Amino acid sequence: MGSRVLRVSESEIAERVSEIAKTISLDYRGRELIVVGVLKGAFVFLADLVRKLTIPVVLDFIQVASYGASMTSSGTISLKLPISMDVKGKDVLLVEDIVDTGGTIRFLLDHILSLGAASVAVCAMIDKPERRKVEVPVRYVCLRVPEGFLVGYGLDHAERYRELPGIYELITDASGENHPE
Numbered sequence: 001m002g003s004r005v006l007r008v009s010e011s012e013i014a015e016r017v018s019e020i021a022k023t024i025s026l027d028y029r030g031r032e033l034i035v036v037g038v039l040k041g042a043f044v045f046l047a048d049l050v051r052k053l054t055i056p057v058v059l060d061f062i063q064v065a066s067y068g069a070s071m072t073s074s075g076t077i078s079l080k081l082p083i084s085m086d087v088k089g090k091d092v093l094l095v096e097d098i099v100d101t102g103g104t105i106r107f108l109l110d111h112i113l114s115l116g117a118a119s120v121a122v123c124a125m126i127d128k129p130e131r132r133k134v135e136v137p138v139r140y141v142c143l144r145v146p147e148g149f150l151v152g153y154g155l156d157h158a159e160r161y162r163e164l165p166g167i168y169e170l171i172t173d174a175s176g177e178n179h180p181e
């Protein structure tokens, strides 16, 4: 049987979210920041992050559709839900759950810049630099987690487990199936 193993607890996450929110608040003080959450995975992280910021922000969301498990270029990614705000001349912070190959964030950086944003930075809940295929600048990284299939705190496996308050690794059994409790 497989199982799920806690990798980052709720309190550890909260501590790091507070720290990163402090840094972002300092970096963007006196500026008008548009925070764009990348659906769906970033929704929990985004909600916690913005409530710890000490600067006023406006919020928006964006979602992409990606095709193929091993994306190597933005050619396999398209917009599923566009942003609703005008970002022209504005500072944008893209909030992602995981930056893996980098394909998604490369596509989104290029897209937001093509809309005329003055600047775009990336804040990732989890960065997996060892998996990178496309170079992308990730300015803020909240957590560093060892290799493994992660669920919880917004992350899913076949759309399940997003609601778990901590981050867990799904351990696959010999048959290749996951059996989380």
Ligand code: PRP
Residues within 6 Å of the ligand: 038, 039, 040, 041, 042, 066, 071, 096, 097, 098, 099, 100, 101, 102, 103, 104, 105, 156
């Ligand atoms: C995941 C994750 C990132 C992307 C990272 O999205 O949320 O958006 O993949 O991968 P990349 O760096 O290799 O492009 P997913 O397609 O699982 O959607 P979800 O957020 O709705 O779960």
